[in-house]
Amino acid sequence: MSLRAGAGNLSAAPVSPFVLKAGAGLFLLVLWEIVVRTLAPGYVARPSGIARVFFTVITDAQFLAAAWATLAAVAQGLFVSLIAGTAVGIMMGRVAVVEHGLRYYVNSLFATPMVAILPLVTLWFGYNADARLSVVVFAAFFSIAINACDGARSVPMEYLEVARSFRARPRHTLFDIIFPSSLPYLLAGIRLAAGRALVGAVVAEFFISIPGLGYYLLYNSRTFKHNEAFVAVIVLVAVGVGVEALVNWLTKRYLPWSRRD
């Protein structure tokens, strides 16, 4: 990560940023360890305890199956939302009637915490993996649709005029102009959607009690195995940060022309 001097007087700092970051990390871990050892009961997760169980848990077949179940559901849900959300979003962005017809529904469902519909979804699908998948889709779809719509609307007028002057076919206009110039928005939408999908999947597992990282977390923390449960948190953090980093990298690498922040 590049280091911009920013407001403070960083040149006066005697140490390299890497040492500073590593030192802060170490400090936080030690602080956590000490606080838990002195103030909290023995079952509470602490770094030494997590380190002790980390490899046993991460190689445990049951844990791996749980992680796979959750991440597969998130990936599937994101895929469905991506296809459907892009289609709906681009239509909304380019066709006024569609936009006026769907705007209130999409906007208000985007603003709704999808956790709230969990009980309803379990009524529809039962207490099973389908309910989890549908919560993931509900959580992810609207952020992708909204961003795709913004993206499709942001296409520079001149590009469309040039396309029209050259008598481009509609599908060429769509795939060569509208779609590429919506991509930065779409990626931003995916980043938002991935975070929401992950939350949706974990909450659904809490609620439905089907195998997955969320349920693993809930079960182990209920039986006071906090160290084991925390390994699941680490995996979730890694996935969250990984998606964030991937989207940032893709945007920088392939869409350097995008002027969004």
Place this chain on the structure above:
Amino acid sequence: MQQQKNWLRYTTIAASLALGAIGWEVAGHLTSGAFWAPLSATLSSLVEAARSGVLLKQGGNSLELYLTGLLLAIAVGAPLGMLLARVAWLRVALEDYIMMLYATPMVALVPFILSMMGFGFAPKVLVVFLFAVFPVLYNTIEGARSIKPELVEVAHSFRSGEWQLWRDVMIPYTLPFMMTGIRQAIARGLVGMVVAEFFLSPSGLGQMIMMGSQNFDTAGMLSAILIIVLLGVALMDLGRYLEKRFSAWKGYNP
């Protein structure tokens, strides 16, 4: 022409809303009552809840929880973010960890909070707080990183004191970013509120939804969900307004 377009627009919007309402009503009559309730039943259940005072009580509970958590998050996140904006070495030391926590699905911590703190108001506030605080922090730090060093140097050259530096450079520069963070916190805090009401001690609108689903009172459940949808929309508009209001000078690069 313009008038005709406007007319078409409002007709489409009205038609789509009417169609949605009719669809809701018809779906309620076609399916079993356990799956979906007609709009009319939902609305009468809502009126009933409002008349008996349940809605006011539960809604008030929810809002109390939400506002306490959110305001705490802002009260902690904003000054801390500002501090990190000014003290560069501390920011460099902590920003990656804050980014990590920003990307973490905070709901993963709910089982720990439940098993350590049990039931009550405080653990629920903690959940809302955790959902809301990191967007504020993260975005404020993003703002701090965007402050041009020259601005601070110029301020120093003109012998700005610490207070003047804050007033003229730091706060105006980081405020728009902080508002983006607060907008995100407003949305995430609402998710935190529902999660806390579902999984910690049941209360508020979350409890209304749960009770509706347990008693197969689908109309009651839908009416509570409807309130949450309306709350979400209102809060999102408020967040957008705040962000817009304070971002008039964002991206202003003289």
